[in-house]
Amino acid sequence: MSKDSRMRATINQKLTEMGERERLKELLRAKLTECGWKDQMKAHCKEVIKEKGLEHVTVEDLVVEITPKGRALVPDSVKKELLQRIRAFLAQHAT
């Protein structure tokens, strides 16, 4: 594992341990709903299902189809806010 991924793993561990990960998830959920991202994704999913047909589509199909679009459509403001939260948390709990 590279140094980068090792650091990520450590941060993730800390966030999970302190329950902050769950809180951040909730915050992210709320933000993405507020800005309409969730509705956009839902609509895109419906399109994919229509294309592939309800009988044959799998969760994997949906994941593959909407992940790139989903990642691209997250507003910068949301990314900023979450990064800020994580930074603040790490600063508070620095060992």
Place this chain on the structure above:
Amino acid sequence: NREEPRTRPHCGITHARNPHAVSTMSPAGCPHVSGFKVDNWKQNLRVIYQCFVWSGSAETRKRKAKSCICHMCGAHLNRLHSCLYCVFFACFAKKHIHEHAKSKRHNLAIDLLYGGIYCFVCQDYIYDKDMEQIAKEEQRKAWKMQGVGVLQTHTHTHTQTHTKYSTWEPTKRELELLRHNPKRRRITSNCTIGLRGLINLGNTCFMNCIVQALTHTPLLRDFFLSDRHKCEMQSNSCLVCEMSQLFQEFYSGHRSPHIPFRLLHLVWTHARHLAGYEQQDAHEFLIAALDVLHRHCKDDNGKKANNPNHCNCIIDQIFTGGLQSDVTCQVCHGVSTTIDPFWDISLDLPGSSTPFWPLSPGGDGSALNGESHTTGATTLTDCLRRFTRPEHLGSSAKIKCSGCHSYQESTKQLTMKKLPIVACFHLKRFEHSAKLRRKITTYVSFPLELDMTPFMASSKESRMNGQYQQTVDPFNNDNKYSLFAVVNHQGTLESGHYTTFIRQHKDQWFKCDDAIITKASIKDVLDSEGYLLFYHKQFLEYE
């Protein structure tokens, strides 16, 4: 606590890629879970959810943080899954869990992020009813422990729990009802559902105009259309039931005018002073109707709503506000405060026999509410400023001061302590003094959007000598209101006619003149004289 790999009877099915393996999903899951559902599987599954998916306690969180990494590459992201047959975590994105499933012939895994169950034979996530039930329960438990979600107070037991909003799922009965009633109504931006005329039964426009305002009060509409009233009255004279019926009529899609004879009869029964075929005052009818509805409602616990301080009925939830009265002793400056509930605010108008405090046109409040002063007309904000001004009670009306222990001159001031969700302003156009009975037709300009902040008890401190120096907080949305209904009176005190403008969707307005409904422009509404003004809070908060 899973510590050693368990041996399980295998399904004995090959994992070769089978394009026909995917079938329609059913709540019975897939045939491949039967191998898992043996012995103490339920408890084992619960443990997996509690420890590795939705960790509620600090202990489980710590364990999850440490152990949830891919056994093959060490990654903690990449859609980590746990094998259901043994202790093995591996990532999905890099297909490490797939390799495990194939080599060990363990065909089920659980997604540690969302708790979904994946079947490697079906090559998709499956939905088994029993497993879903367990998943839901464990998720709720974890949320509770974490304190996630909205705080709900249970009035029965006086406890509070966190309940997270979850999407609605129909019950068996509801599914049945939906199947037997296949007709669906689509609400488009130009549909006229909810609009219906009312036949005038003989000077009953005073009742009709209020009914139009009430049937277009969003929260009230939602309450009645979701059948929230459970009647406990023995007789057939429950006004709340009749309102419920009325909403059904209005939203039925029928376009012919409705004949509200039952409503009129109930009003005559419960509000004797309004009986008869003479023209009555619409404002009086509004208050009487709210009063009867409030009396006939029960609060959540099924107790009778006869305690005005603790009623939780829909009428109180929507219409009741708190008016604060501060009496200040001019000698010791001690303040005596009382708070009284209100359903409406009655405002004196210039030109009435009561002295109208001469206010300079403009001023902070009006600018805040965007009212026009081009013609120098009085605004709603002017009236509210007058209503909330400190009033010297004079030497002939001394109040006993508890600080001075004697009668002293004092000032009295009214401010809003608690704002209702629907604020109704009553412009006192009908003067019934000993000297004369007349109608004041002074035009009062009112806004589409109203900010009540300057009139709040909390804003009082920043007001000095009638000069409103208020720094506006653009992020505080608590006190912002939108106009949604206007009741107008045309004519004289002796013979007049009531009509109502109501708002449909965001910017469409309609004029309701008994049986006739016509489209109206925003200008029509704002140029009208205005008698009763109904405003709705823009932002609602959970308690």
